[in-house]
Amino acid sequence: MITKRLRRFIEDVDRVVADTDDQYELTARISPLMAELLTDGYRLPDECTRPSPDHNMTYPLYIAPDDSWCLASVVWDVDQRTPVHGHETWGVVGIYSGIEHEVRFLKPSATAPAAPLTPAGETRWRAGQVTICCTTDDDVHAVVAEGDVPTIGIHVYGGNIGTIQRRRYDPATGAVTWFASGWDPVPA
Ligand SMILES: [Fe+2]
Numbered sequence: 006m007i008t009k010r011l012r013r014f015i016e017d018v019d020r021v022v023a024d025t026d027d028q029y030e031l032t033a034r035i036s037p038l039m040a041e042l043l044t045d046g047y048r049l050p051d052e053c054t055r056p057s058p059d060h061n062m063t064y065p066l067y068i069a070p071d072d073s074w075c076l077a078s079v080v081w082d083v084d085q086r087t088p089v090h091g092h093e094t095w096g097v098v099g100i101y102s103g104i105e106h107e108v109r110f111l112k113p114s115a116t117a118p119a120a121p122l123t124p125a126g127e128t129r130w131r132a133g134q135v136t137i138c139c140t141t142d143d144d145v146h147a148v149v150a151e152g153d154v155p156t157i158g159i160h161v162y163g164g165n166i167g168t169i170q171r172r173r174y175d176p177a178t179g180a181v182t183w184f185a186s187g188w189d190p191v192p193a
Pocket of ligand 1: 090092138146148
């Protein structure tokens with residue numbers, strides 16, 4: 006399932022991850038690699054592009070053996086949306102198909118009392134675009150899948166995003182619940 010082109014991308018990201026721990030440098034250097042992967046016309050395996058009517062799917066494409074970073078195909082069916090959530094790590098997203106309507110919020114201080122979240126802008130990301138979705142100080146958003154086809158993104162995250170404990174927020178009150186997203190099995 007890992008094509009030669011994807012292998013090259015994984016090796017390139019491995020080199021960056023081995024080079025630096027700085028999340029701003031990591032995301033700045035991985036973004037052009039992601040853009041190049043999309044420009045080159047990389048095609049995901051079909052089985053990693055399938056939506057589910059229940060929830061957005063997170064298929065593992067690669068998880069570094071030391072859990073230092075991972076690569077996922079994230080698939081939203083048309084009109085699916087996420088709650089407001091954080092990532093607690095750095096991440097770079099390349100839009101593979103569809104439209105990702107991202108609604109961002111300022112990350113509340115962990116020590117401040119819960120308060121309504123402050124909106125921080127919205128963007129509609131389209132196929133071929135690359136976004137730094139998160140650094141640990143700026144990682145709170147919700148996603149709505151728009152357009153006529155499923156929204157699919159190729160996501161690189163620091164760590165193993167399936168197991169990281171993350172915050173889910175009630176934007177009206179700032180109340181936090183913790184969760185781990187897990188991974189969805191790639192269909193046979
Ligand atoms: Fe997210």
